[in-house]
Amino acid sequence: MSTPPNLSPEQINAFPQHETITGVVERLTFYSAESGYTVARLTRPRSTELTTIVGSFANIQPGQTLQLTGFWRDHPQFGPQFQVVNYRETKPAT
Numbered sequence: 001m002s003t004p005p006n007l008s009p010e011q012i013n014a015f016p017q018h019e020t021i022t023g024v025v026e027r028l029t030f031y032s033a034e035s036g037y038t039v040a041r042l043t044r045p046r047s048t049e050l051t052t053i054v055g056s057f058a059n060i061q062p063g064q065t066l067q068l069t070g071f072w073r074d075h076p077q078f079g080p081q082f083q084v085v086n087y088r089e090t091k092p093a094t
Helices: 009-013
Strands: 019-031 037-043 051-056 065-075 079-090
Touching (some): 051 065
Antiparallel strands (some): 037 051, 065 079
16 A cells, blocks of 8 residues: 655554454444444453444344454443444355
């Protein structure tokens, strides 16, 4: 990926690095039927901690395996969260 020209280091750091994570939705913490905004907890392979994911989802349910693209952010009250930009349901590996 190339860096846009004429950007300061602060501006470059303002663009979060996107990454992809996969996991199983453990539970929905918050869901808005009006906007689709959802806060959910995800179980990831090789991790003992649940991951908080946030974003707009059409219709996710506990037990679904999702592949999520987004970026990490640190919420001042709720701690680290994965902000989802794009997602798709995948079939479980087992």
